Amino acid sequence: MQYRKIDYQQSLICSKYLGYLYDLSNPSADSCFYCCLPKGTICIIICLKGSYAVLKTGSWKKQPPATVFGLIKQQQHLMMSPQYREITIGFYPHVFQELIAESMSALSSEVTTDLLDLVGRRRAEQLLAGLSLATSDQELIKSIEKFLHSQLNAQKKDARLYAAHELISSSLIHSVNALCNDLNLSASRLRELYRDKVGFTPKEAIRIARIKKALERSIDSEERLTDLAYDLGYFDQSHFIHDFQSLIGLTPKQYFKNPNLTSDFYNYSRLQLSSFVS
Numbered sequence: 127m128q129y130r131k132i133d134y135q136q137s138l139i140c141s142k143y144l145g146y147l148y149d150l151s152n153p154s155a156d157s158c159f160y161c162c163l164p165k166g167t168i169c170i171i172i173c174l175k176g177s178y179a180v181l182k183t184g185s186w187k188k189q190p191p192a193t194v195f196g197l198i199k200q201q202q203h204l205m206m207s208p209q210y211r212e213i214t215i216g217f218y219p220h221v222f223q224e225l226i227a228e229s230m231s232a233l234s235s236e237v238t239t240d241l242l243d244l245v246g247r248r249r250a251e252q253l254l255a256g257l258s259l260a261t262s263d264q265e266l267i268k269s270i271e272k273f274l275h276s277q278l279n280a281q282k283k284d285a286r287l288y289a290a291h292e293l294i295s296s297s298l299i300h301s302v303n304a305l306c307n308d309l310n311l312s313a314s315r316l317r318e319l320y321r322d323k324v325g326f327t328p329k330e331a332i333r334i335a336r337i338k339k340a341l342e343r344s345i346d347s348e349e350r351l352t353d354l355a356y357d358l359g360y361f362d363q364s365h366f367i368h369d370f371q372s373l374i375g376l377t378p379k380q381y382f383k384n385p386n387l388t389s390d391f392y393n394y395s396r397l398q399l400s401s402f403v404s
Contacts, residue, residue: 132148132149144216144270146167146169147215147270150214152206152207152210154209155209161397162397167218168195168216171189171213172192172215174213177210178210180238197325199330200372201375218291220291224279225277225278229321230321231321252272253269289308289309295335300336300358316328336369366378375402
């Protein structure tokens, strides 16, 4: 599996709305099996060559050429066909909801959604065609810019969610009550806001952000594992272990003792499915 980040920072609109942009491929003659971990993000996956499938209810489900993937709350198993290539456009959910007319709650119960169902056939096919014909990163970015210009609805922007994201991602907030206090919202109003415009609860957003930060660390002893739990705002190690295992599918000890997983956090090829399946 090959993974390449695409630099989009020179584009004003992409740098404002994207969380990441990458080119992922499987150039081999064999299918590639890998694991996708919860990131608290949602992405548009455009298949330029081959196809990919998601393991669901015990069988592999082939996906449409343009899909929306994300909002997952536990690891998902994926398969790339031989000679596969995709462009993945990543967003944080509170940003992605500005692209669609529907509530984000409509996406939260499904692993994937056909992009055509969210933005219409014409715009989905225009994006697919533009990325397929691109011969450089600059042309890829121009196609994405055109799509964003056609879809973004500035009236759907909610400053409260942007503020909440900054607080959670910077580790300044470890509880829903603290988030409510900072945003001056009741717990019920905050849950309603998240359900409609993010797709999962504020508690789940905090939990995913914590575990995502844990994955970036290097832990080589039981003592440091305990310190990590406290650094992430957990009152005890047992709650940290529970959250970690529910999202990742492994205990922290199993994860951090596996050099294939922890050798390089930013190397996408580390997420080979064999590392997660005993």
